[in-house]
Ligand SMILES: Nc1ncnc2c1ncn2[C@@H]1O[C@H](COP(=O)(O)OP(=O)(O)O)[C@@H](O)[C@H]1O
């Protein structure tokens with residue numbers, strides 16, 4: 001007798017600037033899910049935030065050429081924040097229950113998806129979900145908060161100043177002085193961004209206002225960071241069956257061609273990056289990096305998975321750049337590739353994440 005199939009809602013798209021990347025990630029998850037074990041319902045969130053039933057078709061979500069996929073309008077659905085309601089409802093056709101949901105895989109990046117807001121809805125609805133809870137999602141999303149928690153756990157982060165829109169409007173000279181004290185170049189980035197959107201490298205203080213204004217268009221809170229010189233190395237964390245963080249082999253991103261840093265185009269659209277999976281690092285550095293990645297995951301109270309991104313300096317010094325609680329899942333994304341190189345293939349990865357979510361269940365933890 002076959003066991004009862006689990007109803008898995010794959011939720012993707014969303015209101016953040018990373019809408020398209022989320023679609024591509026979801027396409028690969030839909031393609032990899034074991035259909036004998038999971039009954040899948042694909043739910044897209046449009047760029048406006050409307051939840052719709054989406055075609056369960058990986059091909060429609062693939063990256064073809066330079067065109068980015070998106071969630072198209074469709075039958076509107078809602079997940080009420082009510083554990084007694086029992087699942088997804090059509091929004092327009094009365095109160096009929098469309099289907100119960102056993103577990104959700106929120107494959108969303110950025111604000112309103114990876115930042116704790118959606119996780120709060122799942123908590124209210126009493127639906128288990130893949131990945132970190134409200135606190136870790138919110139803390140990791142906000143680079144100005146994450147750095148405080150990481151530093152408190154003894155992890156090296158780069159010096160930075162946080163600039164809010166109100167201060168930039170009222171005290172430009174003070175901001176420029178603070179940034180000058182960091183030393184140039186600096187990286188100017190939205191505090192809660194992703195996919196390098198809104199990020200600039202500033203070599204000359206004359207270029208600071210334009211960079212700040214670009215980042216402030218994405219987020220009223222911006223971080224200006226001293227540049228770290230080093231190789232960019234990432235490490236995947238996956239919860240094991242006992243709930244403990246396990247680290248993947250690290251991998252290195254090498255930006256080639258005329259990109260100044262790992263920007264949006266280099267990430268997704270150009271053949272401008274080379275990925276070394278695993279990274280070519282001395283064994284000692286690899287082990288230290290894996291240990292720091294696990295510490296960072298615990299410091300932010302992550303669950304299920306995370307990708308911890310580092311700079312590795314010339315003498316093997318480790319600086320954590322950021323922790324992503326829902327890393328990219330596209331076919332070329334680092335997270336699935338690092339786990340494949342660590343012996344966990346894509347379908348098993350998805351299964352382990354869903355099983356961890358089911359094990360955790362609902363309620364306070
Ligand atoms: N402090 C820094 N020093 C050197 N490079 C940086 C720094 N901050 C960002 N970068 C470059 O910009 C890229 C994107 O920045 P990151 O903070 O990772 O933002 P995102 O969340 O959009 O990925 C990094 O992968 C790196 O190439």
Ligand SMILES: [Mg+2]
Nearest residue numbers: 195196309322
């Ligand atoms: Mg990054």
